[in-house]
Amino acid sequence: MRIGVFCSGGDAPGMNPCVRAVVRRAISAGHEVVGIQYGYKGLLSEDFFLNAAGEPRMTLRSVSGWSKAGGAKLRSSRCAEFQTEAGLVKAAGILDKHGIDALIPIGGDGTFRGAVDLMKHWGGRVVGCPGTIDNDLVGTDFTIGFSTAVQTAVEAVDKIRDTAESHERMFLVEVMGRHSGYIALYTALACGAEGVCIPETDTVVAEIADQLRVLEERGKTSVMIIVAEGDERGGAFDLQRSLVQYGYPAKTRVVILGHLQRGGCPSPEDRILASRLGDFAVSSLENGETAMMAGVRGGKNTLTPMEATFGKRKPLPDDLMELLKTLAM
Numbered sequence: 001m002r003i004g005v006f007c008s009g010g011d012a013p014g015m016n017p018c019v020r021a022v023v024r025r026a027i028s029a030g031h032e033v034v035g036i037q038y039g040y041k042g043l044l045s046e047d048f049f050l051n052a053a054g055e056p057r058m059t060l061r062s063v064s065g066w067s068k069a070g071g072a073k074l075r076s077s078r079c080a081e082f083q084t085e086a087g088l089v090k091a092a093g094i095l096d097k098h099g100i101d102a103l104i105p106i107g108g109d110g111t112f113r114g115a116v117d118l119m120k121h122w123g124g125r126v127v128g129c130p131g132t133i134d135n136d137l138v139g140t141d142f143t144i145g146f147s148t149a150v151q152t153a154v155e156a157v158d159k160i161r162d163t164a165e166s167h168e169r170m171f172l173v174e175v176m177g178r179h180s181g182y183i184a185l186y187t188a189l190a191c192g193a194e195g196v197c198i199p200e201t202d203t204v205v206a207e208i209a210d211q212l213r214v215l216e217e218r219g220k221t222s223v224m225i226i227v228a229e230g231d232e233r234g235g236a237f238d239l240q241r242s243l244v245q246y247g248y249p250a251k252t253r254v255v256i257l258g259h260l261q262r263g264g265c266p267s268p269e270d271r272i273l274a275s276r277l278g279d280f281a282v283s284s285l286e287n288g289e290t291a292m293m294a295g296v297r298g299g300k301n302t303l304t305p306m307e308a309t310f311g312k313r314k315p316l317p318d319d320l321m322e323l324l325k326t327l328a329m
């Protein structure tokens, strides 16, 4: 098989070890791997990774040192042209022209939507790997990049807690998660935050203010509220404004962690997940699978129809929400 591999959408720590696994696993079984740079945008401009000999084919050495590398060495992008009919037809023609039989896209919901659309025009096989810090894809317990993003957010919030304690302040820390509260909830739980605001649950300002008063009465002097950027009430600045409007003293500080969460060396969990999924994506293609996303659920490799992985919210673990409330006393 001639397999095209690419990263698409927001980069996620662990995309590189995933590409490394695809390349090494595929080559060891006698396949060829073409690295497509800049995701769908690079596919449309035929921008392929060149090996040391200048050929558009990845070798075992092309991915040396990629286990620990942050970012996306193949580069990534979001591509508007690919969302058009003409773009999809053009992409299909390019794949055929280069003799590519199968694709392994590494990305999130937008990437898989794109792959599903492409398959309406192209006869090759596609098995994707979930790569997004948001952990918002159905069909896998965790996505590649989530563990590292949480680790980064936790390190930041721990530092903010130090200054919060020194000045006896409340901080509203905004983390990423466009439609999902996974990063916020896991960060909040790991940091012992007093509250979390996420798109999956209603954020009621009056309730937060009441809870803060109770905590103050119990002698709490510093408070951390973790806010997902996609919370239905808006981000951390919006929540700060709402609390002030509600009469809560305007002594809070806001920190937005932003893209910090997308960088850095992948955590061991992400490296292992990425390696496992890269390997599994190749073996799934060998078994004739297509239109699937490789995932790990309950410790087992699983395939989920790509179409079922997006457009539907992956539920948050209720027990963790409850635990956060119980412990934030």
Ligand code: F6P
Pocket (backbone or CB within 6 Å): 010, 108, 132, 133, 134, 176, 177, 178, 229, 262
């Ligand atoms: O999907 C990953 C993500 O990091 C989201 O959490 C965030 O909303 C978005 O990408 C940001 O995208 P961009 O880098 O294009 O601003």
